[in-house]
Amino acid sequence: MALFLYLIKKIFTLGPTFLGITLISFMVMHLAPGEPMSLQTDFNPKMTPEMRERLRAQYGLDRPLHIQYLQWLKGMAVLDLGLSFSPDRRPVWDKIKERLPVTLLINVLAIGLILVIAVPLGVAAAVRHNSFFDQVTTVLVFVAYAAPAFWVALLLMLYFGVHLGWLPISGLHSLMGYEQMSVWEKLLDWCRHLILPVLVSALGGLAGLSRYTRSSMLEVLRQDYITTARAKGLPEKKVIYKHALRNALLPLITILGLSIPGLIGGSVIFESIFAIPGVGQLMWTSVMARDYHLLMGNLVIVSVLTLLGNQLADIGYALADPRIRTGVQVED
Amino acid sequence: MKAINHQITKSPNHQIPWLGQLGNNPLAVAGLLIVGFLCIVALSAPWLAPYDPQAIDTWHILESPSMAHLLGTDPLGRDCLSRLIYGARISLLVGIIAVGIATVIGTTLGALAGFYGKWIDGLIMRFVDIILCFPTIFLIMAVIAFLEPSILNIMAVIGFTSWMGVARLVRAEFMSLRQRDFVLAARISGASNARIAFSHILPNAVAPILVATTLGVGGAILTESALSFLGIGVQPPTPSWGNMLTEGKDNLEIAWWLSMFPGLAILVTVLGYNLLGEGLRDALDPRIRDSGKNN
Numbered sequence: 001m002a003l004f005l006y007l008i009k010k011i012f013t014l015g016p017t018f019l020g021i022t023l024i025s026f027m028v029m030h031l032a033p034g035e036p037m038s039l040q041t042d043f044n045p046k047m048t049p050e051m052r053e054r055l056r057a058q059y060g061l062d063r064p065l066h067i068q069y070l071q072w073l074k075g076m077a078v079l080d081l082g083l084s085f086s087p088d089r090r091p092v093w094d095k096i097k098e099r100l101p102v103t104l105l106i107n108v109l110a111i112g113l114i115l116v117i118a119v120p121l122g123v124a125a126a127v128r129h130n131s132f133f134d135q136v137t138t139v140l141v142f143v144a145y146a147a148p149a150f151w152v153a154l155l156l157m158l159y160f161g162v163h164l165g166w167l168p169i170s171g172l173h174s175l176m177g178y179e180q181m182s183v184w185e186k187l188l189d190w191c192r193h194l195i196l197p198v199l200v201s202a203l204g205g206l207a208g209l210s211r212y213t214r215s216s217m218l219e220v221l222r223q224d225y226i227t228t229a230r231a232k233g234l235p236e237k238k239v240i241y242k243h244a245l246r247n248a249l250l251p252l253i254t255i256l257g258l259s260i261p262g263l264i265g266g267s268v269i270f271e272s273i274f275a276i277p278g279v280g281q282l283m284w285t286s287v288m289a290r291d292y293h294l295l296m297g298n299l300v301i302v303s304v305l306t307l308l309g310n311q312l313a314d315i316g317y318a319l320a321d322p323r324i325r326t327g328v329q330v331e332d
Numbered sequence: 333m334k335a336i337n338h339q340i341t342k343s344p345n346h347q348i349p350w351l352g353q354l355g356n357n358p359l360a361v362a363g364l365l366i367v368g369f370l371c372i373v374a375l376s377a378p379w380l381a382p383y384d385p386q387a388i389d390t391w392h393i394l395e396s397p398s399m400a401h402l403l404g405t406d407p408l409g410r411d412c413l414s415r416l417i418y419g420a421r422i423s424l425l426v427g428i429i430a431v432g433i434a435t436v437i438g439t440t441l442g443a444l445a446g447f448y449g450k451w452i453d454g455l456i457m458r459f460v461d462i463i464l465c466f467p468t469i470f471l472i473m474a475v476i477a478f479l480e481p482s483i484l485n486i487m488a489v490i491g492f493t494s495w496m497g498v499a500r501l502v503r504a505e506f507m508s509l510r511q512r513d514f515v516l517a518a519r520i521s522g523a524s525n526a527r528i529a530f531s532h533i534l535p536n537a538v539a540p541i542l543v544a545t546t547l548g549v550g551g552a553i554l555t556e557s558a559l560s561f562l563g564i565g566v567q568p569p570t571p572s573w574g575n576m577l578t579e580g581k582d583n584l585e586i587a588w589w590l591s592m593f594p595g596l597a598i599l600v601t602v603l604g605y606n607l608l609g610e611g612l613r614d615a616l617d618p619r620i621r622d623s624g625k626n627n
Contacts, residue, residue, distance in 0.1 A: 017465065021462055021466070028471065028474055028475055142606060142607060142610075143599065145602075146599050146601075146603035146606055147599045147602075148557055148561075148577075148595060150558060151577060151599070154581055154584065155591065155595070162584060261466065261467040265468060268473065269558055269561075273581070287474055298470075303465045306465045306467070310465075
């Protein structure tokens with residue numbers, strides 16, 4: 001019951017946050033100079049000022065800003081993100097929909113990779129605190145954390161793509177002969193194209209999370225109940241994996257939730273490097289074309305994903321931590 | 333009364349020789365050396381650089397590293413080492429000023445929220461939550477693409493999107509200190525709110541702010557290089573490590589040195605700031621220090 005109330009309370013704080021996000025996005029876009037029209041009209045010699053005004057009226061850009069925002073919000077209430085300002089005038093949601101799966105796939109794979117590598121690495125370093133292994137991984141993690149992802153991407157492309165010729169360096173699938181492949185060959189082709197992007201997008205998070213795992217584990221291993229468990233004569237394996245790790249993982253749930261914006265933000269960079277048609281690339285083109293609706297749509301989708309990620313983290317935290325689950329902890 | 337007041341208000345951090353602690357940590361010393369070295373390079377760029385970083389030399393384009401050009405030349409025949417040295421100025425400048433802006437905003441908002449609490453706190457922290465929900469690079473892209481991508485704008489935008497961590501730190505510090513005896517003592521002796529906040533509570537928050545700032549410089553340098561790499565940061569022909577990498581990307585198959593060295597420079601710089609920041613954290617945090625378990 002306490003858990004249920006906790007979740008309800010959480011969900012009610014989402015509404016204002018979401019509204020705030022849309023309001024700030026809208027203001028940022030409209031305070032800056034330039035309009036969707038200017039790209040289409042500025043260099044068109046046949047365009048008269050009257051025609052431009054008519055075009056602006058047609059797109060609703062002549063109305064006061066707060067009306068435009070309320071108009072957009074009204075559409076949002078029925079999940080309508082409006083039409084793109086680009087000449088094709090397609091619904092924004094359609095444009096995002098066809099690109100979202102790719103970005104999500106890469107990010108989910110990257111999170112999976114981060115978890116599978118970072119947690120065991122952090123635990124191993126904490127258990128062998130101050131050993132040679134610990135020192136080496138600490139230095140490596142620092143280096144990985146400081147390396148710019150796009151540079152690592154370039155080096156990997158240079159080595160595996162150009163020098164060794166093992167992996168493709170751009171796109172989602174081969175351009176030549178893709179249609180003739182069998183299902184399995186297509187799958188393999190996809191995997192080969194995904195290896196480098198997933199590796200690159202996981203790198204930063206990998207370093208961060210293994211560092212957090214290590215310090216969280218160290219903190220827990222210092223506590224009295226671990227000494228008690230050892231004094232009871234429990235085998236070391238049980239002390240570490242059953243007693244220590246469970247508590248050490250708690251803060252990591254939150255860290256992982258908070259790292260979602262960064263991961264999605266990274267999409268812009270690696271999608272541009274590897275020429276992957278995802279949301280990051282769409283975002284980029286919408287910024288360049290000042291496509292207000294498309295940009296708003298992208299920001300909304302991304303922030304909703306982030307909010308969802310944070311909520312999942314909170315729920316995971318509540319499920320894992322009995323103090324929240326049973327409502328013993330009153331402080332928020 | 334004055335003497336007692338003085339004694340109570342003095343925070344524990346001020347008396348501890350944490351600098352010596354920093355010296356015992358080899359990683360932190362390495363970080364300090366790297367940062368110091370970079371500052372010297374950036375300051376003395378005109379004397380260190382063997383060539384003019386903008387000088388085009390069409391006779392020597394895309395030459396691999398040699399004695400004449402230690403790090404090779406780019407597609408316009410410009411000396412990569414000289415551009416790298418001048419690029420250090422841009423990276424450090426953007427990093428430090430952006431973080432300076434972030435620290436001022438974060439400290440002010442965090443102090444307001446933590447000192448006054450109630451609805452002011454609620455409002456400010458909700459705002460922090462909202463900004464944290466944006467993938468900052470999207471927000472920066474949106475703003476920079478609309479504004480002019482000048483160095484000044486880049487510093488401002490990175491600063492305006494990275495103050496949230498500092499705000500949270502300062503707020504936490506104010507919340508835990510505003511009920512303490514030394515604040516009460518200051519209040520009784522007639523100190524104003526501003527005086528209590530700035531000269532009694534804030535000095536206690538200097539340590540965590542210093543750590544966050546040092547780590548923040550590394551982050552800001554990474555952001556700047558990513559923006560320049562995407563073409564919306566520092567604009568050519570001004571050399572920045574990020575836009576040098578863009579040239580590397582365009583010549584990936586024929587000139588490895590173009591992508592190798594600028595990236596290495598970014599890595600070493602960010603590494604230096606991160607090592608120094610973590611070292612400061614360990615040296616300033618009495619909890620870690622006293623348990624004798626230094627990282």
